[in-house]
Amino acid sequence: MVEELLIRNGVVYDPINGVNGEKKDICIRDGKVVEEVRNPKVIDAEGRVVMPGGVDIHAHIAGGKVNAGRLFRPEDGRKGREAKTKVCRAQSGYSVPNTFATGYRYAKMGYTFVMEAAMPPLAARHTHEEMVDIPILDNAAMPLIDNNWMTMDYVKSGDTDLLAAYIAWMVKATKGYGVKVVNPGGTEAWAWAKNCDLNDAVPYFDVTPAEIVKSLAVANEKFEMPHSIHVHGNMLGHPGNYKVTTSTYDLVKGITPYRDRPTMHATHTQFHSYGGTTWRDFESKAGAIADYVNKNEHVSIDLGSVILGDTTTMTADGPMEYSLYQITGRKWTNHDVELETGSGITPFLYSGKVSVHTIQWAIGQELALLIKDPWKLALTTDHPNAGPFIGYPIIISMLMSKRRRDESAADMHKVIYDRAELPSIDREYDLYEIAIITRGMTAKTLGLHEHGKGHLGVGADADVAIYDMSPEEHDAGKIQKAFLNTKYTIKGGEVVVKDGEVVAAPAGRTFFVTPECDSKLMEEMLVDLKAKFEHYYSVSFNNYPVQDAYVPNPYEIKAPWRS
Amino acid sequence: MVEITDVVCSLCGCVCDDIVVEVEDNKVTKVKGACAVGKSKLMGHGRIESPAIRENGELRDCSYDEAIKEAAEILAAARRPLLYGWSSTVCEADKVGIELAEEIGAVIDNTASVCHGPSVLAIQDVGLPSCTLGEVKNRADLVIYWGANPAAAHANHMKRYSYISKGYWTEEGKKNKKLIVVDVRKTATAKMADVFLQIEQGKDYLVFSALRALLYGYEDVVPEVVGGIPKKDLLETVKMMKEAKFGIIFFGMGVTHTRGRHNNIVNAIQTTRAAHTHTKFNIMPMRGHYNVAGINQVCTWETGYPFAVDLSRGYAWYNPGEQSATDLLIRRECDAALFIASDPGAHFPGESIRHLAKIPVIQIDPFPNPTTEFANVVIPTAISGIEAEGNVYRMDNIPIRLRKLVDTEYMADEEILERILEEVRAIKEKEGE
Numbered sequence: 001m002v003e004e005l006l007i008r009n010g011v012v013y014d015p016i017n018g019v020n021g022e023k024k025d026i027c028i029r030d031g032k033v034v035e036e037v038r039n040p041k042v043i044d045a046e047g048r049v050v051m052p053g054g055v056d057i058h059a060h061i062a063g064g065k066v067n068a069g070r071l072f073r074p075e076d077g078r079k080g081r082e083a084k085t086k087v088c089r090a091q092s093g094y095s096v097p098n099t100f101a102t103g104y105r106y107a108k109m110g111y112t113f114v115m116e117a118a119m120p121p122l123a124a125r126h127t128h129e130e131m132v133d134i135p136i137l138d139n140a141a142m143p144l145i146d147n148n149w150m151t152m153d154y155v156k157s158g159d160t161d162l163l164a165a166y167i168a169w170m171v172k173a174t175k176g177y178g179v180k181v182v183n184p185g186g187t188e189a190w191a192w193a194k195n196c197d198l199n200d201a202v203p204y205f206d207v208t209p210a211e212i213v214k215s216l217a218v219a220n221e222k223f224e225m226p227h228s229i230h231v232h233g234n235m236l237g238h239p240g241n242y243k244v245t246t247s248t249y250d251l252v253k254g255i256t257p258y259r260d261r262p263t264m265h266a267t268h269t270q271f272h273s274y275g276g277t278t279w280r281d282f283e284s285k286a287g288a289i290a291d292y293v294n295k296n297e298h299v300s301i302d303l304g305s306v307i308l309g310d311t312t313t314m315t316a317d318g319p320m321e322y323s324l325y326q327i328t329g330r331k332w333t334n335h336d337v338e339l340e341t342g343s344g345i346t347p348f349l350y351s352g353k354v355s356v357h358t359i360q361w362a363i364g365q366e367l368a369l370l371i372k373d374p375w376k377l378a379l380t381t382d383h384p385n386a387g388p389f390i391g392y393p394i395i396i397s398m399l400m401s402k403r404r405r406d407e408s409a410a411d412m413h414k415v416i417y418d419r420a421e422l423p424s425i426d427r428e429y430d431l432y433e434i435a436i437i438t439r440g441m442t443a444k445t446l447g448l449h450e451h452g453k454g455h456l457g458v459g460a461d462a463d464v465a466i467y468d469m470s471p472e473e474h475d476a477g478k479i480q481k482a483f484l485n486t487k488y489t490i491k492g493g494e495v496v497v498k499d500g501e502v503v504a505a506p507a508g509r510t511f512f513v514t515p516e517c518d519s520k521l522m523e524e525m526l527v528d529l530k531a532k533f534e535h536y537y538s539v540s541f542n543n544y545p546v547q548d549a550y551v552p553n554p555y556e557i558k559a560p561w562r563s
Numbered sequence: 564m565v566e567i568t569d570v571v572c573s574l575c576g577c578v579c580d581d582i583v584v585e586v587e588d589n590k591v592t593k594v595k596g597a598c599a600v601g602k603s604k605l606m607g608h609g610r611i612e613s614p615a616i617r618e619n620g621e622l623r624d625c626s627y628d629e630a631i632k633e634a635a636e637i638l639a640a641a642r643r644p645l646l647y648g649w650s651s652t653v654c655e656a657d658k659v660g661i662e663l664a665e666e667i668g669a670v671i672d673n674t675a676s677v678c679h680g681p682s683v684l685a686i687q688d689v690g691l692p693s694c695t696l697g698e699v700k701n702r703a704d705l706v707i708y709w710g711a712n713p714a715a716a717h718a719n720h721m722k723r724y725s726y727i728s729k730g731y732w733t734e735e736g737k738k739n740k741k742l743i744v745v746d747v748r749k750t751a752t753a754k755m756a757d758v759f760l761q762i763e764q765g766k767d768y769l770v771f772s773a774l775r776a777l778l779y780g781y782e783d784v785v786p787e788v789v790g791g792i793p794k795k796d797l798l799e800t801v802k803m804m805k806e807a808k809f810g811i812i813f814f815g816m817g818v819t820h821t822r823g824r825h826n827n828i829v830n831a832i833q834t835t836r837a838a839h840t841h842t843k844f845n846i847m848p849m850r851g852h853y854n855v856a857g858i859n860q861v862c863t864w865e866t867g868y869p870f871a872v873d874l875s876r877g878y879a880w881y882n883p884g885e886q887s888a889t890d891l892l893i894r895r896e897c898d899a900a901l902f903i904a905s906d907p908g909a910h911f912p913g914e915s916i917r918h919l920a921k922i923p924v925i926q927i928d929p930f931p932n933p934t935t936e937f938a939n940v941v942i943p944t945a946i947s948g949i950e951a952e953g954n955v956y957r958m959d960n961i962p963i964r965l966r967k968l969v970d971t972e973y974m975a976d977e978e979i980l981e982r983i984l985e986e987v988r989a990i991k992e993k994e995g996e
Contacts, residue, residue: 062864064960066864067860067863067864068691068960070863070864070867070868071683071686071687071859071863071868071869072686072687072690072691073687074687074867074868074881077867077868077879077881078881081878081879082878083876083877083878084665084877084878089662089665089865090665090866090874090877090878090879091878092866092867092868092878092879093867097867098863098864098865098866098867098879099864099865100865122695122697122961123960123961123962125954125962125963125964126860126956126960126962129654129861129864129954129962130864133658133864133865191694191698191702191809191843192702192808192809192843193839193842193843204732325690331687331688331689331690332689332690332692332836333686333690333691333692333693334690334691334692334693334694334845335693335694335695335960336693336694336695336698336845337694337695337697337698338694338695338696338697338698338700338701339697339701342694345690346690535729535730535731536697536700536701536730536731537697538695538696538697538700538723538724538961539580539697539961539963540569540580540581542568542569543569543571543580543963543964547964549952549964550954
């Protein structure tokens with residue numbers, strides 16, 4: 001049976017196709033956007049805001065450290081309890097929701113794709129097992145490939161072809177999406193309770209983080225990879241780190257990307273935009289970062305904007321989590337992963353009464369408001385690090401309302417008027433810009449726009465969010481409410497949310513990239529890799545790659561070698 | 564004869580994945596690389612032969628269909644059902660189990676409840692600084708086993724991952740490593756140790772406290788003897804901890820189930836954190852069943868909590884000490900129980916077994932055990948890792964896929980549970996009409 005749907009008279013914001021608030025019908029057949037329909041079910045969107053399904057470029061929603069966060073925070077689990085319904089499984093959690101709640105809540109906000117931001121390769125099966133249990137959302141995950149011994153060996157020998165072969169094998173073996181970098185070199189150093197700055201030598205490996213980043217960018221661009229390298233740089237969360245940040249951006253300047261996109265996506269930039277020398281003279285350097293991004297085309301960023309309140313921080317940046325735990329004295333979990341990566345987890349409370357948190361809160365929004373071109377930035381909270389994803393509507397309302405920002409600032413630590421720029425910024429986002437930073441830019445930066453995501457052109461996936469608000473709405477509270485619970489969310493042509501309730505929960509698909517590498521190069525690389533398994537891994541080579549059974553709804557993107 | 568390499572052992576939390584097995588006429592005939600216990604499991608032994616239902620005190624053989632229908636009827640009629648076990652089967656089955664628990668509003672609990680449950684409570688208090696086993700293999704120059712006897716219980720642990728293994732910075736194996744064993748008796752593992760601290764029964768908490776004090780530099784508050792250990796031995800131990808480049812504490816039931824219980828583990832973790840102020844130090848529980856870590860993982864991402872989860876409210880409610888399997892049974896609250904891949908008949912306190920004798924009990928297991936003696940419905944299954952594949956989590960939470968080695972007529976756990984769930988839904992739908 002042909003399933004047809006017509007969304008009538010909505011006010012459409014579809015930035016990838018340049019549609020800015022036009023009254024327009026959307027025709028859907030068999031899960032895709034089409035030119036016209038004959039006998040459709042009709043959804044009346046008269047006067048309401050219509051956007052493509054949201055695409056989150058960076059969130060921690062599945063895998064070992066997310067689950068370690070759930071496990072050691074039953075107090076968080078209690079916050080989000082909802083009983084099962086005919087459609088929905090039982091829900092729990094706020095900053096670390098269970099997998100089911102993750103899918104439902106994103107869908108209610110109009111999101112239909114989420115990128116899991118950090119997959120430890122050795123535990124990739126775990127990430128996939130959880131992603132299968134996240135309903136509705138299409139998803140993908142980025143394997144960590146920067147602290148890996150194989151990577152550092154090839155960085156040292158300077159052989160970026162073999163490094164590319166290793167990337168190809170790793171992305172394929174983990175059914176991953178691209179190259180993730182987290183505190184390059186620093187996480188390996190953390191295995192000895194140490195850390196690395198950008199130009200420090202990694203203990204025993206005789207390479208620097210800067211060399212790792214540059215080599216990975218070069219190797220990544222040897223393929224037609226949909227996404228650039230995705231970088232969480234060194235010295236995250238340290239006062240004065242903004243110089244490390246711009247130096248990291250500089251590393252990939254001049255490397256030619258395979259297509260029209262940056263060569264580096266720098267993630268949760270709020271955490272990397274700090275001035276000062278200690279927590280005492282800590283200040284915002286969002287202006288300096290924005291200035292860099294405004295003047296250059298080779299870097300895209302996402303915000304990592306702070307949501308005030310309690311959350312669970314988690315990252316492969318083990319030493320950073322240890323520092324945070326030393327500040328708070330709260331519980332701390334750490335999990336170093338052999339030959340590859342690590343992770344740390346600790347709860348954290350962002351308070352508007354604390355000067356440092358207030359400045360952090362300001363920085364995320366300053367970045368969004370000071371970077372002129374919204375196509376260069378994405379809305380994230382680095383869920384759950386700067387706050388849970390469920391807080392996105394709060395940030396949207398802040399960016400759209402100077403008044404709301406001023407009212408919020410008035411309740412916060414007065415340091416915001418001295419060491420942050422936010423109160424002096426008048427800019428307000430419009431809905432077109434919001435659509436860019438929540439779907440257009442993110443889909444394009446991930447290369448997903450070529451695979452039906454993030455837009456509503458003919459042939460696109462019929463992923464649509466209809467928000468219960470008029471395009472003229474200026475009340476920040478109403479904007480926030482509308483973006484929290486859609487009037488309708490449609491995923492692949494199926495209505496999954498209606499009037500803020502989940503009405504269907506189909507399984508999502510997992511997108512993964514298969515980089516194609518010359519077989520001779522691959523053979524040469526495999527000699528080195530097999531030796532690592534033979535001597536150092538605790539899992540055998542043949543049991544390592546993620547089996548097909550873990551990705552029951554696959555969507556493969558091939559990334560040919562560039563000749 | 565077919566040789567199968569990289570076979571994954573489905574016995575203990577070590578989940579050795581480098582075993583070589585020979586198969587002839589659909590039978591495992593030879594096993595290389597497994598420990599004696601693992602080998603015995605892979606070679607196969609006595610099975611529950613047929614599904615059966617108890618009538619007039621005797622088990623009567625029946626078909627799978629009949630047993631599944633009977634099980635579904637019991638569960639659908641129950642007001643306070645308990646679903647327990649889950650540690651010696653694969654995650655795919657665990658997931659169906661949780662869905663079934665949601666459907667019937669059951670309490671779902673797993674063997675961690677009577678094993679490393681105290682460790683989970685401690686982790687919820689202070690967290691867990693840990694690592695994968697390969698980290699230990701490549702880096703550790705100081706290995707501490709505390710209340711654990713791997714020489715008997717995890718026979719390949721030292722060889723593959725810790726004291727005897729060779730890795731990048733440990734290429735000479737045990738030659739450049741130190742082994743400390745803390746136990747109440749001189750175990751086989753203790754006999755290998757550089758330092759053996761024979762502590763008095765139930766004094767673990769005190770000894771951890773003393774080590775912590777010394778690691779933080781408060782030598783003056785530590786008495787001359789703590790828990791049977793002379794202060795000079797404690798000082799020597801702390802010196803070894805500080806001087807190590809990478810230390811690891813592996814702890815077992817000897818710490819979780821002596822006086823102090825989860826408080827012991829909190830203190831063990833705090834000791835690790837104290838050592839971490841000097842050098843790299845990690846700590847890891849010695850998980851018993853091959854997938855007890857896995858049911859904790861699955862249960863956590865699906866319900867939010869790792870064990871003792873009460874779904875009677877429609878959402879997950881977690882309060883171990885009130886809703887664990889033994890709590891429920893001792894209060895005689897539970898009116899039907901399903902046991903899978905576990906043996907409460909042998910491991911639960913007598914009081915709870917007495918209640919089990921009065922309520923309908925369903926057993927799903929490849930092997931007969933004391934629980935079979937009182938089960939009302941017995942459903943045999945394929946052995947995961949021999950006759951069925953699926954995902955499991957090693958003691959360091961690394962996921963590994965069990966392989967299928969031979970064909971079988973037995974149904975897999977996952978399929979049995981799916982069919983029970985289907986039947987339960989059919990019954991409920993009918994009642995709804």
